[in-house]
Amino acid sequence: MAVTSKKSKSKSKVTTTPKQTTKSKKINFDFVPTISDSEDDIPDLDEDSANESETETDPTKPQPTTPKKKSDKKKNSAKKSKSKTKTNNESDEEEEGSKDKDLNPDFIFNVGDDLGPDTNFDGWDFQSGGDAKSAAGTGADVKRDVDLEGIIRRKGGLTGQFANNGEDDGDDDEEEEGKDEDEDDEEEEEKEGGDDSDDEELAMDGFGMGAAAKPNKLSEDDDDDSDEDDEDEEDEDEEDVKEEAEEEEVEADSDQDNDKEMEDEKDEDSPEEVAKFFASEDDESTQAAKSQIHKDFQSMQLSRPVLKGLQALGYTKPSPIQSASIPIALLGKDIVAGAVTGSGKTAAYMIPIIERLLYRPAKIASTRVIVLAPTRELAIQVADVGRKIGQYVNGLTFGLAVGGLNLRQQEQELKKRPDIVIATPGRFIDHIRNSPSFNVDGVEVLVFDEADRMLEEGFQKEVTEILSLVPTKRQTMLFSATMNSRIKDMIQLSLNKPVRIMINPPNQTATGLMQEFVRIRKREQSKPALLFNMLSKLDSKQQIRIIVFVARKESAHRLRIVMGLLGLRVSELHGSLTQDQRLKSITDFKKLTVPILICTDLAARGLDIPKIEVVINYDMPKTHEIYLHRVGRTARAGREGTSMSFVGESSQDRAIVKEAIKQVELTKSGKAVGKNVDWPEIEKINKVIQEKQEIIEEILVEEKQEKEIIRAEMELKKSENLLNYKDEIKSRPKRTWFQSEKEKKADKLGTALAKGKKINSKKRKQQEAREDAGGSRSYKKTKTDRVEDQERTMKRQKPKNQEKNKKKKRNGKFGTKR
Ligand SMILES: Nc1ncnc2c1ncn2[C@@H]1O[C@H](COP(=O)(O)OP(=O)(O)OP(=O)(O)O)[C@@H](O)[C@H]1O
Numbered sequence: 062m063a064v065t066s067k068k069s070k071s072k073s074k075v076t077t078t079p080k081q082t083t084k085s086k087k088i089n090f091d092f093v094p095t096i097s098d099s100e101d102d103i104p105d106l107d108e109d110s111a112n113e114s115e116t117e118t119d120p121t122k123p124q125p126t127t128p129k130k131k132s133d134k135k136k137n138s139a140k141k142s143k144s145k146t147k148t149n150n151e152s153d154e155e156e157e158g159s160k161d162k163d164l165n166p167d168f169i170f171n172v173g174d175d176l177g178p179d180t181n182f183d184g185w186d187f188q189s190g191g192d193a194k195s196a197a198g199t200g201a202d203v204k205r206d207v208d209l210e211g212i213i214r215r216k217g218g219l220t221g222q223f224a225n226n227g228e229d230d231g232d233d234d235e236e237e238e239g240k241d242e243d244e245d246d247e248e249e250e251e252k253e254g255g256d257d258s259d260d261e262e263l264a265m266d267g268f269g270m271g272a273a274a275k276p277n278k279l280s281e282d283d284d285d286d287s288d289e290d291d292e293d294e295e296d297e298d299e300e301d302v303k304e305e306a307e308e309e310e311v312e313a314d315s316d317q318d319n320d321k322e323m324e325d326e327k328d329e330d331s332p333e334e335v336a337k338f339f340a341s342e343d344d345e346s347t348q349a350a351k352s353q354i355h356k357d358f359q360s361m362q363l364s365r366p367v368l369k370g371l372q373a374l375g376y377t378k379p380s381p382i383q384s385a386s387i388p389i390a391l392l393g394k395d396i397v398a399g400a401v402t403g404s405g406k407t408a409a410y411m412i413p414i415i416e417r418l419l420y421r422p423a424k425i426a427s428t429r430v431i432v433l434a435p436t437r438e439l440a441i442q443v444a445d446v447g448r449k450i451g452q453y454v455n456g457l458t459f460g461l462a463v464g465g466l467n468l469r470q471q472e473q474e475l476k477k478r479p480d481i482v483i484a485t486p487g488r489f490i491d492h493i494r495n496s497p498s499f500n501v502d503g504v505e506v507l508v509f510d511e512a513d514r515m516l517e518e519g520f521q522k523e524v525t526e527i528l529s530l531v532p533t534k535r536q537t538m539l540f541s542a543t544m545n546s547r548i549k550d551m552i553q554l555s556l557n558k559p560v561r562i563m564i565n566p567p568n569q570t571a572t573g574l575m576q577e578f579v580r581i582r583k584r585e586q587s588k589p590a591l592l593f594n595m596l597s598k599l600d601s602k603q604q605i606r607i608i609v610f611v612a613r614k615e616s617a618h619r620l621r622i623v624m625g626l627l628g629l630r631v632s633e634l635h636g637s638l639t640q641d642q643r644l645k646s647i648t649d650f651k652k653l654t655v656p657i658l659i660c661t662d663l664a665a666r667g668l669d670i671p672k673i674e675v676v677i678n679y680d681m682p683k684t685h686e687i688y689l690h691r692v693g694r695t696a697r698a699g700r701e702g703t704s705m706s707f708v709g710e711s712s713q714d715r716a717i718v719k720e721a722i723k724q725v726e727l728t729k730s731g732k733a734v735g736k737n738v739d740w741p742e743i744e745k746i747n748k749v750i751q752e753k754q755e756i757i758e759e760i761l762v763e764e765k766q767e768k769e770i771i772r773a774e775m776e777l778k779k780s781e782n783l784l785n786y787k788d789e790i791k792s793r794p795k796r797t798w799f800q801s802e803k804e805k806k807a808d809k810l811g812t813a814l815a816k817g818k819k820i821n822s823k824k825r826k827q828q829e830a831r832e833d834a835g836g837s838r839s840y841k842k843t844k845t846d847r848v849e850d851q852e853r854t855m856k857r858q859k860p861k862n863q864e865k866n867k868k869k870k871r872n873g874k875f876g877t878k879r
Contacts, residue, residue: 205774206642207767209760210625216756218626330548338548340394340558347389347560355384358412361391364419366453367412374449380405381564386538387413395537395559397512397551399544401569401730402693403669403700406540407446410508415451417506418480427503428460430481431531434510435520437463437485437640438647439667443510444483457481464488465640475499486515486523493530504531509554511666512539513686516550525553542693543567543686568685568724570692573701574731578708578718579738588707589623590747591738592679595705596629596657605674606650609659610691612680617659620679622760624657626753627746634660665690671697678706683713685720696731705736 213219330338340347355361357378358371371377379387382400390396390413400406414430423429432447434440440463451457460479462471464487475482476498482489492499509515515524537556539546545567551559570576581588592609599607611617614635624631632646632655649655651670658664659679665687673695682688688706695702708714725733783790 205771206639207764207771209622209764210630212760212763212767213622213625216626216760218622218756219628219630334548335561338551338556338559339397340560344560347392347394353384353388354381355379355387361387363387363412363416364454366419366455367415367450369453370415370450371408371412373452376405376408380409382406382562383409383412385562385564386410389560389562390414390536390538391416393417393536395556396562397539397544397556397559398562398564399541399567400562400564401571402542402690403571403697404542404564405698406542407443407510407669408450410510410538410540411443411447411450414481414506414508415447415454415457418457419454423480423503426478428475428478428480428482428499428501429503430506430508431489431501431504431527432481432483432508432510433486433489433515433524433527434483435485435514435666436663437465438643438664439510440483440485442667442669444481447481447483459483462489462492465643472496472499478503486520486527490523490526490530501531504535506536506538507531508538508540511541513541513543513546514666516546516554528553528555543689545686565730566724566728568689568720569728570689570721570724570731571696571702572730573699574692574696575701575703576692576721576725576731576733577703577705577736578721578733579705579736581707581709583710584740584743585709587740587743587747588679589620589750590743591707592620592677593624593627593629593746593750594738594743595677596624596631599675604653604656606653606656606670606672607658607675607677608650608664608673608694609657609677609679610665610682611659611661612682614661616680617661619757619761620659622757623750623753624659626756626760627749629657630655631657631659634658634664636661636663662687662691664694668694669697670694671700673697674702676702676704678704681706681708681711681714681717685717688717688721 210219342348355378358368358376361379363371380400382398382404386396386398386409390410396410398406398409400409410432418429432440432443434443440461444459444461448459451459458477458479458481460471460474460477460482462475462482462484464485468491471488471492475492475496478499484492493501514520533555537554537559539551539554539556539559544563579591581591584591596607596609599605609620609631611620614637617633617635618637621631621633632649634643634646638646646655646658646660647668647670650658662682665682667690676692676695678688678691682691692704695704706718708718722733725731
């Protein structure tokens with residue numbers, strides 16, 4: 062399906078020609094040969110400890126009508142000046158001053174001869190996720206929250222040198238403090254220098270690596286909307302529970318993945334399967350498109366508004382994945398693409414999508430593109446990138462169908478049938494089922510971002526349901542940094558001879574990434590102290606962004622309290638937080654208000670905050686794949702970054718380190734080193750933490766009590782609303798759910814069973830009970846659901862119709878008839 066454009070009639074077609082081909086260099090799109098399974102060249106981890114038992118501890122998307130265009134132009138210019146102001150406001154002097162200093166000039170965003178990326182893109186923006194009425198512009202309800210920091214403060218915490226950043230006062234003392242801190246730092250550096258010898262056993266050789274192994278809706282609008290919002294509350298609460306369950310799956314996924322999965326990765330597709338499934342390498346147009354390397358976006362025959370959008374973002378040259386994917390996507394072909402984290406995959410699919418919409422305008426408003434992402438935050442970010450690229454395209458509209466954000470607001474947005482809808486699967490299905498004016502019959506393009514994740518068991522049912530609803534005649538594109546999905550998993554997507562574009566070898570890390578590994582041995586209990594020690598040494602003034610990954614939500618929360626008690630202000634990000642809290646954590650992190658973010662794997666994929674300097678794996682992930690996504694939060698777009706991993710003695714942890722070293726050696730990308738730490742110093746800190754255990758428990762109890770009070774207040778309000786708006790609430794069509802929370806849980810159990818995991822008898826009984834009940838429920842509204850809906854709608858319309866009839870009668874009596 063060749064894409065012709067208005068422009069192409071007078072100018073040139075988007076299809077590629079042999080002429081273009083001769084000018085261009087050829088790049089290899091194939092997978093780099095499979096990594097040898099032989100571990101001969103891999104330095105062994107310390108043998109003695111290899112025999113020690115594993116310990117697991119937890120210390121803590123144009124409708125071009127002329128009038129619309131005019132107003133849109135106005136809007137666009139307003140938008141433009143607005144975004145300019147925003148950029149000025151957002152980039153503080155220091156950041157500007159140091160802009161892209163940290164970029165790696167070798168990074169191949171620029172295939173040409175000059176510098177690394179000079180992008181104006183300053184990360185994603187939640188403000189564009191919804192209207193400005195509510196917190197973070199997302200339409201998310203602002204609900205009363207527990208003041209955890211207040212509790213920590215009352216318990217004597219957050220008093221240290223780290224606590225006064227952000228909105229706090231204490232300006233006068235800042236310089237003084239700065240001096241002291243500098244002196245302290247010097248002292249600490251000296252100490253550190255002297256400590257190297259102290260920890261020989263934990264040094265790089267400890268890993269057998271030798272030296273560096275190369276390399277509330279309670280705001281103003283409440284007066285108008287509060288009634289409706291309150292009525293919605295019940296629905297939304299229930300919906301939030303479902304969404305939470307969905308998100309939990311994202312997080313819990315790493316719990317489900319195990320060594321078995323790593324083995325599966327090695328289960329390669331056969332050459333015959335590959336030849337049958339993927340487009341032939343000999344396909345002429347694909348060949349022509351593939352063999353080019355575009356030195357700039359102009360040579361891709363992109364339209365002026367899109368080029369303007371890219372220019373505004375500071376994207377001068379396409380990254381390799383963009384250079385390779387855009388021409389093929391413009392041909393309307395299905396794509397399965399993989400490229401290293403932070404290499405610009407979002408724009409790689411967003412640019413051709415916008416181009417397609419621009420040159421094939423729809424006659425009537427319809428949603429033509431669906432982008433599916435595994436997490437809410439990623440979906441919001443993708444929408445933001447899309448909006449920014451398409452900011453000069455008249456009438457281009459985006460919609461979000463993302464869990465945790467205001468359902469009614471989204472419904473209103475989707476009613477207008479935005480061109481591009483970015484969605485998380487659960488909420489998307491919810492809208493298709495329950496938002497009558499939204500449908501997906503006009504969908505032409507379906508994108509799976511983080512496709513390998515979307516094809517995993519956690520999303521299987523949702524994806525199957527979505528696929529059954531969208532038209533089969535469509536373009537489907539799959540993108541991920543770890544696009545290792547097997548053909549058997551992709552078959553359900555009904556891809557039409559997809560073109561396989563693999564830029565980097567699978568499992569490669571960013572070129573500018575320094576991977577450091579700290580061996581924990583039996584000091585699991587000292588990990589919080591180690592974390593504190595590292596955080597304070599890394600950034601005594603809390604001026605760099607550090608992201609810390611932990612295995613469990615509880616650990617994230619506990620660590621936040623521990624760090625707070627030691628005077629270090631950190632944020633947490635995981636599925637147990639409300640969406641408001643989640644967005645606030647990210648916004649604070651982005652603005653450096655709270656530059657340390659402790660999170661679960663919810664934030665492992667796709668999150669693009671350009672200046673995350675360090676990623677700490679406090680708990681190692683379960684698989685090397687997740688490790689790649691986590692460390693991929695730094696060293697993005699050709700920048701440099703460091704990852705520090707706390708490596709335990711489990712075979713799983715050790716296997717990931719081995720794989721990381723192996724990949725560095727194989728791909729010659731980045732570095733991997735062992736790191737010494739000052740254990741005596743850390744043990745001192747650990748002692749302090751141990752002494753605070755009681756206080757930590759007290760804080761947790763106090764927090765729980767506050768939460769219960771808030772919950773009781775909310776329940777009370779809900780009951781009042783239920784009484785006050787009973788009739789209205791009852792007349793509403795009953796929302797139907799894709800899966801109940803119970804079903805989700807039962808599915809998880811099923812997954813566990815399928816994976817051969819041991820489950821206890823109670824859980825097994827639950828699973829059996831579910832199977833007895835007929836297994837999974839039907840996904841579409843049942844006939845009964847529909848009849849009930851109709852009855853409710855009729856009931857609701859009855860008073861209105863009665864009113865209309867009365868009016869008609871009145872008009873008959875007193876109206877124009879004489
Ligand atoms: N052509 C370009 N020139 C300069 N910067 C770019 C270009 N394309 C993308 N970027 C920037 O590179 C960064 C990474 O892009 P993006 O988030 O799309 O990466 P990704 O490959 O999807 O990463 P991940 O695999 O982690 O999801 C973003 O900050 C983006 O603004």
